[in-house]
Amino acid sequence: MVATTQKDGSTWYRCEECDMLFDLEEDAKAHEEYCDTDSPSYLQ
Ligand SMILES: [Zn+2]
Numbered sequence: 001m002v003a004t005t006q007k008d009g010s011t012w013y014r015c016e017e018c019d020m021l022f023d024l025e026e027d028a029k030a031h032e033e034y035c036d037t038d039s040p041s042y043l044q
Helices: 025-034
Strands: 002-007 010-015
Touching: 002 025, 010 025
Parallel strands: none
Antiparallel strands: 002 010
C-alpha cells in the first residue's frame, strides 16, 4: 500500500512495504508494482 505522510510542509508518498519515500504519487505506485518485500511463499 502507498501511504501519504507530511514532511517539511509537503506531502510525501510512502511505500508501506519498505518505508521508501517518494515525492510523487505516481512514483510511489510504480515502485509498489515491483516492491516485493513480502515473505516469499516458496519457503513454506
Ligand atoms: Zn517498497
